[in-house]
Amino acid sequence: MRRADRKQMRKKSIHPCQSTDKDVIKEAHAENLMTNLSNAYASDLLPSKEGKDLTKCFLLQVVNILLHYIEKTFDDKSKILDFHHPHQLLEGLDGFDLELSDHPESLEQLLVDCTDTLKYGVKTGHPRYFNQLSSGLDVIGLAGEWLTATANTNMFTYEIAPVFTVMETVLLKKMCGIIGWRETEADGIFSPGGSISNLYGILVARYKQYPEIKARGMAVLPCIVLFVSEQGQTPFCVVATAGSTVFGAFDPLHDIADICETHKLWMHVDAAWGGGLLLSRKHSCRLSGIERADSVTWNPHKLMGVPLQCSALLTREKGLLGACNQMQAEYLFQPDKVYNINFDTGDKTIQCGRHVDVFKLWLMWKAKGTYGFEVQIDRYMELAKYFYKVLKKKDNFKLVFDAEPEFTNVCFWYFPPRLKHIPKSFERDQELQKIAPKIKAQMIVEGTAMLSYQPCGDKVNFFRMVFSNPATRQTDVDYLIDEIQRLGKDL
Amino acid sequence: MRRADRKQMRKKSIHPCQSTDKDVIKEAHAENLMTNLSNAYASDLLPSKEGKDLTKCFLLQVVNILLHYIEKTFDDKSKILDFHHPHQLLEGLDGFDLELSDHPESLEQLLVDCTDTLKYGVKTGHPRYFNQLSSGLDVIGLAGEWLTATANTNMFTYEIAPVFTVMETVLLKKMCGIIGWRETEADGIFSPGGSISNLYGILVARYKQYPEIKARGMAVLPCIVLFVSEQGQTPFCVVATAGSTVFGAFDPLHDIADICETHKLWMHVDAAWGGGLLLSRKHSCRLSGIERADSVTWNPHKLMGVPLQCSALLTREKGLLGACNQMQAEYLFQPDKVYNINFDTGDKTIQCGRHVDVFKLWLMWKAKGTYGFEVQIDRYMELAKYFYKVLKKKDNFKLVFDAEPEFTNVCFWYFPPRLKHIPKSFERDQELQKIAPKIKAQMIVEGTAMLSYQPCGDKVNFFRMVFSNPATRQTDVDYLIDEIQRLGKDL
Structure with missing residues (x-):
């Protein structure tokens, strides 16, 4: 889509009212605000005189984009990411231009930039994002961070x-x-x-x-x-x-x-x-x-x-x-x-x-109480146990440790059919070493799930599943296992 | 005001619609959302099933509080801070309770907590906040930080x-x-x-x-x-x-x-x-x-x-x-x-x-262009020169250095009438040392302006004015000079 078309689309899809109750706000009013944004610049915002309404309008549009992103984040049918290579981002994707210029861009263009930034990013709060120890998007923590930024x-x-x-x-x-x-x-x-x-x-x-x-x-x-x-x-x-x-x-x-x-x-x-x-x-x-x-x-x-x-x-x-x-x-x-x-x-x-860094933690503690954190963490431990038990029963997966996990980390190999019955040897491990990176690469390209892998000591590349994402449900765990098999079975 | 009354007041003053066009949203609808918030908890938000509308409503309420704060920040008639001592905050001011409990608080109470957190804080973007090298509230940078927090x-x-x-x-x-x-x-x-x-x-x-x-x-x-x-x-x-x-x-x-x-x-x-x-x-x-x-x-x-x-x-x-x-x-x-x-x-x-930390800077650069930063910085240099020239003419102020400032820092002493004509001596300096802290303390208590002071080597406490706040206008500089004289003349 060309830049001009996207702008046109944006005009239709973003207006500050949508975020509350779009039916009751007059279309004309929104149209008027959008016109303002396409001709307005950062220098027109507060602290500029008469910048009050424009500032409100601009920030509400940003929030609208963020709310839309939050909604998508928690939707397990949405992709975790829309993968591109670094050089593609550097060259500019579909008009998303990272280069900095001497002259300002309009507020409307900045909203497009915000949308694009999120579009090409990774949804770390997605229920099937298991890639890091830090994951998930806590709405209260988010609110705390917005306030922290405002208090600056x-x-x-x-x-x-x-x-x-x-x-x-x-x-x-x-x-x-x-x-x-x-x-x-x-x-x-x-x-x-x-x-x-x-x-x-x-x-x-x-x-x-x-x-x-x-x-x-x-x-x-x-x-x-x-x-x-x-x-x-x-x-x-x-x-x-x-x-x-x-x-x-x-x-x-x-x-x-x-x-x-x-x-x-x-x-x-x-x-x-x-x-x-x-x-x-x-x-x-x-x-x-x-x-x-x-x-x-x-x-x-x-x-x-x-x-x-x-x-x-x-x-x-x-x-x-x-x-x-x-x-x-x-x-x-x-x-x-x-x-x-x-x-x-x-x-x-x-x-x-x-x-x-304290306010978001304080607000989350107020919101959940100590017991709320406990419930969340106990659930991660339950999920880890569930995941461990399921893998243990499957003969194309092998756990790195036989014992029940001490924590929410569960480390394991996936064996494609062609490697399943080959006994451990240097040559077999050379092949096994390539499996996790290949599965992970395909997962990223398709944007269906993300989890980590690594070698450690004499152990060749294995997956590390980890639970610290409040959005993850048992169905996401089942999904991940199926997905690894789907992507790995012919490797 | 008692906690219950404040809650009541809050119900009236905050609803998500106010931030766009409150006339067109039915009062009943807002009332309904507020009822939800007073009976709802963090665990009801996304990723909880059916948490979508509540999440939107809660975050819009937070944004409403933030927009109100931003507006006040840029209003030179508002106080920079509402000063209290640490023990007062620890003991709990007007029901603002910092202690953490085992049990959760309602979403409505969290909104009150957010309001209170801002109420007892310092408006670092206020036009008369000159206290630090980092000051001012850039609306684009703020939007960038909100997005950064959301992308987490x-x-x-x-x-x-x-x-x-x-x-x-x-x-x-x-x-x-x-x-x-x-x-x-x-x-x-x-x-x-x-x-x-x-x-x-x-x-x-x-x-x-x-x-x-x-x-x-x-x-x-x-x-x-x-x-x-x-x-x-x-x-x-x-x-x-x-x-x-x-x-x-x-x-x-x-x-x-x-x-x-x-x-x-x-x-x-x-x-x-x-x-x-x-x-x-x-x-x-x-x-x-x-x-x-x-x-x-x-x-x-x-x-x-x-x-x-x-x-x-x-x-x-x-x-x-x-x-x-x-x-x-x-x-x-x-x-x-x-x-x-x-x-x-x-x-x-x-x-x-x-x-x-890069996105907010990137977005600001897009928004202003290199030239936009230049205009802002050149204006700070102009203000510093103006401030220096005004002080130079006043015989109850003395600049720490006679030469024009190299940068936006301008260091100076204020002499109350009783010290003005006393020649420099150990005893005079002992007295002068106390002047800046006293004026600053009173400024903080009244919340009218904030600037820094410090001793340096053989120089007793002097004020450091510094320009890095985009909201500051020439009238704020004039105001500061008057304010120092008002607070210091009888010391």
């Missing part, structure tokens, strides 16, 4: 983020309490993701053992290492994992805590993925011993389904994050303020600007 | 963020070109903020000089330092600043580049704040020499007014970020994919999950 502030002081910084303390207390620490003595910070939360954990561990690093740097330290090896060096910290990315495995936290206590080592638990399981009374035992950790990484943007980014680093001891990371930059954090500056968070982080 | 994906692979990863390459190329590098040979990454972008710059600098660090760690390096001092050690990198936070000062980049070339040192330019000035043909000369840098930090969430977070680290040499930061984790980034994996960005960063 920075977490670094109470002064400019009074509600959000206090919400952060409320959430951190809650999470520390759930871990099993004394809330009044614990501390933490929300960071842009699990890697950076882990970085904070290591920085604090190192600072606790070697506070002189703050003034004198790495050079005054012995050669310190994170993991003890036979070769010696000076260990200072053990990092345990609660919920590994591929297998969903949990380290034995009590055993590790015993060793850490004996040798006076910092114990950091990377529970980025597994942390959410603490909210399930039935399954939280997997993390037993986490209360003995010194620091914990926990990403609500994974199992708890909060929109990305939302990650916390929690410490059992209060004050360490501040002592470790403060720069006492008076030009950023003035001490002579009208309020209690303990709520200024800037000196606890290595960041200056810090995005507000 | 992760920048780490093309697979799950096809449009956004390609947009990132388009933007990075554009920015590298503007710096003056050969686009095809340059590279970069968007990170969660300036500090982390600077961290990437230093990591790359260190890696370039000592690639063995990747396999063998810090211990094999000499004691390396960033800045050369008389004491020696081994310098490897010089960090220059283009636009300092308080004074808006620019380091002489050509002189620094000469030194770096002679001594073969990496040159990193922190242009987090000043980078945007490159878009002004009139003022970009301030950054002359930046094209000789090896890496540059540039935060579009500062001068360019993109909603926070939006920060880029740019390198002149392609491939270094990947070589420095890659972990070759096959379980995250499979090499055997259906598309060109050069568009997978995960191995360039220390993050795994990475928020989509």
Whole structure:
């Protein structure tokens, strides 16, 4: 379709009224607003004088596009994605031009750009999107993120983020309490993701053992290492994992805590993925011993389904994050303020600007209650068990581990008929290695489902199914199994 | 007002129709939807069956609250904030309860929570909000962020963020070109903020000089330092600043580049704040020499007014970020994919999950064109000059520097009449030190304006005015001067 035709179509399909009750709004009115948008530019919006109505109209049109996308996301008959190669996007698909120019585009064109951006993207909330640990589209979390964007502030002081910084303390207390620490003595910070939360954990561990690093740097330290090896060096910290990315495995936290206590080592638990399981009374035992950790990484943007980014680093001891990371930059954090500056968070982080990641989590917690998260997470565990049981019965699938899954990850191979009866050998594995990528590639091209695969150690490419998407139902699981067989049987 | 009364009021004031054309929607219909919301919970929304209409209705109500807030933000007669102390928020203001419970709240209550969150927050887009380098509310950027939240994906692979990863390459190329590098040979990454972008710059600098660090760690390096001092050690990198936070000062980049070339040192330019000035043909000369840098930090969430977070680290040499930061984790980034994996960005960063910060910038660039940014930035420079000239004429104000401002920062003291004629002395400065905090505290309490103050070296607390808010007009500048005098004259 040519650009001009698409514009014409757009005029018909988008108007702000459609989103409420299109029958009662006069067509003429909508037509008039659309005419405005095709001749209007960003500079006509607020804060421009007389920009109020246009701003409202434009934003409602954007919301209309988003609502339409949300509806499609949850429709299992819609495709997850409309696949194209990078060079096709770069060259411009059907008039969708990514290049930036010196001159502005009309508001109407921007709406077309928004539609196209979503059209060529991936619906990560689709019931058959199993590709990542972070998946699903939580409507409350989404609303929280829209509000956060509108409030557009920075977490670094109470002064400019009074509600959000206090919400952060409320959430951190809650999470520390759930871990099993004394809330009044614990501390933490929300960071842009699990890697950076882990970085904070290591920085604090190192600072606790070697506070002189703050003034004198790495050079005054012995050669310190994170993991003890036979070769010696000076260990200072053990990092345990609660919920590994591929297998969903949990380290034995009590055993590790015993060793850490004996040798006076910092114990950091990377529970980025597994942390959410603490909210399930039935399954939280997997993390037993986490209360003995010194620091914990926990990403609500994974199992708890909060929109990305939302990650916390929690410490059992209060004050360490501040002592470790403060720069006492008076030009950023003035001490002579009208309020209690303990709520200024800037000196606890290595960041200056810090995005507000707490509101969406707070709003979701309000909306679901702790029990609501529990119901959701228990359902994922049930689905994983169901999936495991179904696969176990099928002789063209083989589970990577025989035992029931510890978590919502289920790893498995699919064997096309031609490979099914060949015994394990280097040659057989060479062939098996290619199966998952081929099936996945075809799934992407057809847009029917998405799940991850990877090799690991001596195991050639296997699929990793994972449940963290609230839209997924048992029928989607059945569908996935059929789909893998359909796409793989002739490979 | 009691909680029950507020709920009642809310029922009247919020309904989804109001945002389009409230006259034509029947009151009964709205009443019906509201009844639904007061008895409905998050679990009734999509992906729940039959959740479609409720989801639409709920999100439109949220948008209605946001539109109302946006309108108030740009109204200079509205207060910037309704100040309260942290303990008041923690204790719960007028029924606004931050504590999290085990049980869910109704959708209607969540709307009240959203309204309250905005009510007690700070309007960072208000025309008289001058408090930070990041300020203003760009409507297009906002729309971009709403869409980003709805798409809810992760920048780490093309697979799950096809449009956004390609947009990132388009933007990075554009920015590298503007710096003056050969686009095809340059590279970069968007990170969660300036500090982390600077961290990437230093990591790359260190890696370039000592690639063995990747396999063998810090211990094999000499004691390396960033800045050369008389004491020696081994310098490897010089960090220059283009636009300092308080004074808006620019380091002489050509002189620094000469030194770096002679001594073969990496040159990193922190242009987090000043980078945007490159878009002004009139003022970009301030950054002359930046094209000789090896890496540059540039935060579009500062001068360019993109909603926070939006920060880029740019390198002149392609491939270094990947070589420095890659972990070759096959379980995250499979090499055997259906598309060109050069568009997978995960191995360039220390993050795994990475928020989509590019779309809002891309959409704003489409909306304004490069020239649109230029017009906006040139206007800030004009306002700074105007403000400087007005202050210069007033004998109860004193500029920290006599010269015309280099950038949009203007630093100054206000002298109340009782201090005006006292010559500089320790005792006078002790008194002057208290003036800015007192005026600022009163401004916050009254919610009339917000600007920053800080001491610096031997200079006691002075105000820093800064222009980066597109809503600010000359009348707001005049207002600020009057306001400082009104609040300060009797101190």
